[in-house]
Amino acid sequence: MELTVNLRTYEVDAEPDTPLLWVIRDNLGMTGTKFGCGLAQCGACTVLVDGQPMRSCVIPIESIAGSAITTIEAIEDDAVGRRIVKAWVDHQVPQCGYCQSGQVMAATALLQQLPAPSDDDIAAAMSNLCRCGTYNAISAAIRQAAKA
Incomplete structure (x- = not known):
């Protein structure tokens, strides 16, 4: 699956239901986005998806393919x-x-x-x-x- 993170396109080898947080941290090695609660309650994992703040711990990557994702590394x-x-x-x-x-x-x-x-x-x-x-x-x- 292709993801665009910080204006760069990545080919990601992960299950479609993998939360975006883990792809950002584990697959792409960008560790500025933090795991907090895993329930979209605390906001430590907030990234921008097409300019909107979203809790990446609960967003399956299949739901945001084709979107522009911005992490703290590029803010x-x-x-x-x-x-x-x-x-x-x-x-x-x-x-x-x-x-x-x-x-x-x-x-x-x-x-x-x-x-x-x-x-x-x-x-x-x-x-x-x-x-x-x-x-x-x-x-x-x-x-x-x-x-x-």
Whole structure:
């Protein structure tokens, strides 16, 4: 099966029902996307599929063949992604850092779709979990990136 990840096409040898997360990590060797819960609840595995944030731990690869998949490894190739990463650094958002690749992906998708989000928009879009509780810093970083 062919998958397009970070603008590069890969021929993947995996069962059609294999979750995208495992193909990204195990077959393609891109380990920035993290396994969290395996139930699409926490968001650590968030990637962009045709620009939409999706939980890769539950997406079978057969359902996204032909789609453009973006992982954290390529997020700074996008102008919005670069602004988000800069804001993350400026606000020192990560503590343990485990959830942060998924958080960055979700924040990038938010600003790509809604360049000037309200606090309510941010709260609604950022449903990824952070065990360290960096939600205030995440919101502040998104607001900074939106203004940049």
